[in-house]
Amino acid sequence: MRLHVFVKGRLVAHLYRQADDYALRYTADAASDDFVSLTMPVREQAWVWPRDLHPFFRQNLPEGFLLQVIREEFGPYLDGTDLSLLAVIGGSGIGRVTVGSEGGAPGSELDPLDLNSLLHEDITTDHFAELVRYYARAAISGAVPKFLAPESSSAPAPLGKQTLRTSRHIIKGSDEQTPYLGFNEHYSMQVLARLGVARVAKTTMSDDGRVLVVDRFDVDEDGKPALGVEDACSLLGLPPHEKYRPSTEQVLNATKPYIAASSWRQEAEQLGWLLLTNYVVRNADCHSKNIALLYSDIDDVVYTPAYDIVTTEAYPRFANNPPALSVDGRKTWASGKTLERFFNTRLGIAPKRYREMVEALCDSAVSTGKDIVEAARNETRWRWIAKQMLHAWNEGMASLRSAKPQVALKALTPVIEGAGFSDADDADNGRKVIGRSELLANHGKGV
Structure with missing residues (x-):
């Protein structure tokens, strides 16, 4: 399998397997500003990473529930490698880099999402899971249920992969382990945001407190990818599961x-x-x-x-x-x-x-x-x-x-x-707190 790699819509490189390794090779006409990652500047020689995808391409691979959904929805297109997973979801994600297969990614056109109804109607956990399943074709990391989707308020554009790449928001939901996560994150973010001393992503909470709409900071006014994003885990050369x-x-x-x-x-x-x-x-x-x-x-x-x-x-x-x-x-x-x-x-x-x-x-x-x-x-x-x-x-x-x-x-x-609040509920010591969960991954205690 050989994938095309684009920077702001311009083909700049190819990504492929090379024996047991993965290789990124820039095209002959790639300019210095067409670098895919801060760690991989444009050069003639291929960038080779042993046995796994380069950390840059792994940083936005889905985890948890979203990964499970993608495996269920696109199983016939996956061969067990992260390269095939990237072929399915790489056309829509965070940052200025998108990835597509030579033969075109599987799937059909997607209906735009009405953000107004999402924010003002009660959205149950099951309903949100259905939305995640429907829009499950985005390179977005994290274990909390979330997705990218075309929005009905966007300027008219053909539906499908192109529309997905112009989404201006990340939609995040709650689950049974973390009730009213939208409420929690919105007000937690406000502690810093209201000071006006640092850049903070803008959030909008749904009326029921279950859903959070986060404005993307990597897109331009038209919702098109404009800026590169690289997390510290990727820059350290680590896979996502080692983020702690x-x-x-x-x-x-x-x-x-x-x-x-x-x-x-x-x-x-x-x-x-x-x-x-x-x-x-x-x-x-x-x-x-x-x-x-x-x-x-x-x-x-x-x-x-x-x-x-x-x-x-x-x-x-x-x-x-x-x-x-x-x-x-x-x-x-x-x-x-x-x-x-x-x-x-x-x-x-x-x-x-x-x-x-x-x-x-x-x-x-x-x-x-x-x-x-x-x-x-x-x-x-x-x-x-x-x-x-x-x-x-x-x-x-x-x-x-x-x-x-x-x-x-x-x-x-x-x-x-x-407010008449009682004491906080005790920690749930009957369960294994430190370890994998729907929200937090493996994570060691302090000393």
């Missing part, structure tokens, strides 16, 4: 060299805001695939807007999970001076500025927490997830403020008590 293995230091070392020195101070804070937000809201799933670079060319590389910020501790099944990325060899929420030292020595953010950032996020968490309480007051089915989130944030804020957090540091306590 790297340390925060390794993620930094893999991404910083591509960012211009003149931009580093601003980009260091962009990364710093993301890291701190995940500690505040207790997101144990900020792994190396959730830190990525965005670029128009080799001289214009920045960190992507923050995305996939979720209060994982809100769900008892995952409440004992530590941070996904270690700092100074440790995975623990009680970071003490370790995180502050990382900011100072690795990001160039002085302790005074670090503490200012922590306090700004804590203030925002309190304000956002009040919004959550108000939302749950108007919609009682959100009370449980609202309660769980606020308790997690309370712990996150206090842990960042002091190695030995005291009651006085838990600034959300009055908000929680005013």
Whole structure:
């Protein structure tokens, strides 16, 4: 099997098996700006990766439920290799690179999706699963149910693969393990977004709190792929299933060299805001695939807007999970001076500025927490997830403020008590918390 590789619609390379290895060879007329990956600049010699697809092409391969659906829907077209999987889903995905087979990808034209009905009608888990199954032909990573789809509000265009490539949103749903995940992620993202200090992906929550519509940041105003996206896991040369293995230091070392020195101070804070937000809201799933670079060319590389910020501790099944990325060899929420030292020595953010950032996020968490309480007051089915989130944030804020957090540091306590919320549900210790699940993959405890 031989696949065509396109950058913004222009054929620039071919991808194929070479004995037991995989090879990417640029076309003779490929220009230097036509590079497929930051790690594979244009050259005459083929880029060969042993035994598996190059990490760049694996970064957006589907996981979990979506992968299962694709295998069921397109089984006759799959030969068990990631190359055949890429042939099916590579025509639609995240970033400026698309992939297609020489004979054309299987499947039929797809109906456009009415975002208005998706946002304003109750969408059950089964209904969302049906949507995922129908639109299951997109190169989009992650285990949470999600998909890309053509939208009925888009400018008129032929349906099918071309329309799929002009989708301007990622549609994410909830499952039985993570109820009201749309509500959770939307408000968790707002803790950083409302400060206006960092780039954050825009999100819109459905009326029932189950679905989240995320604006894509890699497309232009017409929804066409315009910017490249590469996550730290790919840049480290790791397969997606090893996304929890790297340390925060390794993620930094893999991404910083591509960012211009003149931009580093601003980009260091962009990364710093993301890291701190995940500690505040207790997101144990900020792994190396959730830190990525965005670029128009080799001289214009920045960190992507923050995305996939979720209060994982809100769900008892995952409440004992530590941070996904270690700092100074440790995975623990009680970071003490370790995180502050990382900011100072690795990001160039002085302790005074670090503490200012922590306090700004804590203030925002309190304000956002009040919004959550108000939302749950108007919609009682959100009370449980609202309660769980606020308790997690309370712990996150206090842990960042002091190695030995005291009651006085838990600034959300009055908000929680005013809402009449009970204590947070205990972690589900009856199940294996650390390990594979619908939301989190294999993931070690702190030391």
